[in-house]
């Protein structure tokens with residue numbers, strides 16, 4: 114069910130719903146909205162739109178920035194960090210798109226190159242048909258060269274993007290083999306549909322990106338990821354790819370406890386899991402080496418010049434597979450193509 118806070122009724126996004134005859138109920142506060150993934154509310158109160166990703170200690174991070182236009186996601190991935198991070202299950206959409214544009218403009222005026230995206234506290238495109246943030250964001254981003262904006266998704270809802278200038282906008286997909294997605298990424302598009310959507314974006318001139326995150330260890334993982342990668346290579350040329358991230362499953366203790374309480378407790382937790390230096394549980398190092406090494410090497414073989422990075426992984430993985438250690442957040446950030454574009 115869709116709700117709109119009374120104080121958000123005059124916003125561009127609420128008026129857009131009215132114009133399209135989309136039914137919603139008015140509420141005085143988002144606190145009145147039922148707390149399920151099926152309920153969403155357009156609300157007027159916001160804390161802060163743009164902020165640096167909190168990252169993690171001890172492991173290498175990339176200095177990403179997040180644009181929090183909404184909190185919550187209609188999909189239901191068993192490993193999703195939002196289960197532990199957000200105090201609500203429902204989807205809360207920030208109505209003040211003008212203030213959001215102001216926040217982006219302030220970042221642009223700072224003159225510091227950044228990568229930023231809406232995929233941290235939600236899926237960037239899952240609700241784009243209802244709340245067309247892509248149409249608000251892309252024209253602004255494409256009129257400057259300081260920010261590179263990423264729409265990160267597990268959906269195939271790219272309809273709005275195909276009519277927009279692709280200049281500084283990256284569209285990215287998180288990928289796992291179909292057998293993992295079917296069981297543990299409920300409601301998300303089949304990975305083969307995600308790749309088909311990526312092909313359409315690449316054909317329309319977008320640079321695309323992929324996130325193998327979290328990589329899941331399961332019986333038959335090597336065949337599963339090999340087949341997924343083959344489909345990816347058959348459809349997408351390396352020259353269309355801006356970057357690829359790779360990282361194995363990890364979870365802070367609160368998230369791990371939440372995952373274990375799910376109705377069907379995921380079998381991917383049956384493997385050896387250790388407590389990492391950042392107090393997050395991860396697969397035992399030997400398993401991570403196998404998983405990440407296989408994906409890294411397979412991609413490098415086919416897409417030799419594509420920038421690959423490990424998200425929140427130990428420096429020794431960098432040294433072993435990439436041949437260097439980026440050392441700091443800035444050291445990793447500066448290696449992204451956006452920083453070397455001009």
Ligand code: SF4
Pocket residue numbers: 186187188189190192193194195234235236267301
């Ligand atoms: S698509 Fe992303 S944000 Fe949505 S449930 Fe899955 S992991 Fe969480």
